[in-house]
Amino acid sequence: MDGSNSSVDDNDVDWNTDDEIDNFTLSPSSSVIHPRGEANVLSWEVSSAPSSPNTKVLDQFIGMGFSKKMVSNAIQKHGEENTDAILEMLLTYSALESSTHEQKQMDSDHFSSDYVESFLDGFSDMDSCDDEEIISHTSEEEKLMSLITMGYTEEEASMAVERCGHNSSLLELTDFLSAAQLAKEEDALLPLEEKPRLKHVHTDPKKKRKIIVSDISKRKRQMGHIDTDTETLCLPNPMIGFGIPTGAWKSNRILPKAAIGPPYFYYENVALTPKGVWDTISKFLYDVPPEFVDSKHFCCAARKRGYVHNLPTENRFPLVPLPPQTIHEAFPLTKKWWPSWDIRTKLNCIVTCYSSAKLSERIMKLLEGCDGTPPERVQRAVIHECCKWNLLWVGRNRVAPLEPDEVEMLMGFPKDHTRGMSRTDRYKSLGNAFQIHTVAYHFSVLRDKFPSGINVLSLFSGIGGAEVALHRLGIHMKNVVSIEISEVNRNVVRCWWEQTNQTGNLIHLADVKELDANRLEQLMFSFGSFDLVVGGSPCNNLTGSNRYHRDGLEGKESSLFYHYFRILDLVKSIMAG
DNA sequence: ACAAAGATGAGGCGCTTA
């Protein structure tokens, strides 16, 4: 009976009501209420309580990779409550620090990349630097501090050092700043979008880099004002963006001037972030509003995501054949065991954590204890667990979590794409990946534009969702520069690249922080410019699943978004120049 | 063979957002 029931559902999948899979109401009696003491999970933004002295803020920023000394300076200057200003200051300083470091690094190219990677990872900790560097760095830092105490902002100070040279005197710097004052006042009258971006192009790529960082600060500061008095972005219902394959939907949007390519860019992250995050992301990415899409309109699992991109939205086409649209289509064997009171037709979001065998056992015991149809109370409790953990019915009274290869299928990856990784790693990497059909639908407009193929810069590549989507669309990848921190993920992409007989070049880098202007120019010199810059930066500090470090866009991992912006902006400026 | 280090599995952990 359940089978026929759901096939009716299958035929009239209703794209207009948003959440058919969200329609379960569970009585609170079925869930255990944990009486709780005080909430001890405090983000650094709210740690100004007397019980938490500024070591908390200090630790937070040190945890983000800034040196203790820099953090203490910043806290001293701004006060521990003003975390935004602290962060801004730290960002500016670390840009300076990394450029001095990179200069040194360039002279010693004989290190292995692994060595460099670990070295770079640790370098922001001042304790690990040699004395010489500390001395030269400190003097520059002190110069900056002097300017700041004179009332200039961090970005003004660093800009001045940049323009006047690192050996310039304090007097020269103040001269420069006061001369710049008039021009700045005029400049301030123009809205940010109208300003010529990076028109003050320097020939030295190192300089470009720092100007961009001050640009970040400017945007951040502006966001601070905007945030309070403008509305935050709303999630659309239904969440179908500019259209889905199964429903006609036309929309022509006008992109802000600064957003128009080349290159095309495509940025992805979770839709349900803390407030203001998407506003910030959008502001940085040239004021392009995100396209929010739930992948349940493409496959049988939900995946609510925001995509900021400058791709055309007309004449998209889906990958064919369309993937299974319902649980029963995707897992026909479960039909036999699916109870009629479990009315799910779509799964919830594919995540990185899965339930244990013990839970399945408990559920089985619970159901076996009932004669015939379980009472509603039991039904609700079971459904609650099924929804929470995306469980399938695999036998009488038996539920089970998805297997890694089933997740591969749901996400649209080729079978065995992640085979060979540990089970946990497979879940993790797949849970962090693109849903291929969704992304391919958005990428499809590129096929006719680039008949001879494209050059791709793929940041936070993971297991290569973007590459797989492009390949499935028949878009030839001439050169792919893929940046991914996890070695196992890089291996997956490398194997896939070989197995699919790609004729283009795959260049792998480990860390987005390694990709500076010099490296980019070098790459772009060797094979031409990038046609697509794609990436989804870490979401773990944004997602609601994270109960410990949902610190927003400034969180340890999620702040890597700023590297996406930094690199995209570098590519744009190199291509413009 | 043994201990130490590493890997995996199980279970517990709030809170924001719409």
Add this chain to the structure above:
DNA sequence: TAAGCGCCTCATCTTTGT
């Protein structure tokens, strides 16, 4: 009301180094 590209600790199993 429910969903959510997660994290931490502990226990146990596996691998590595001596």
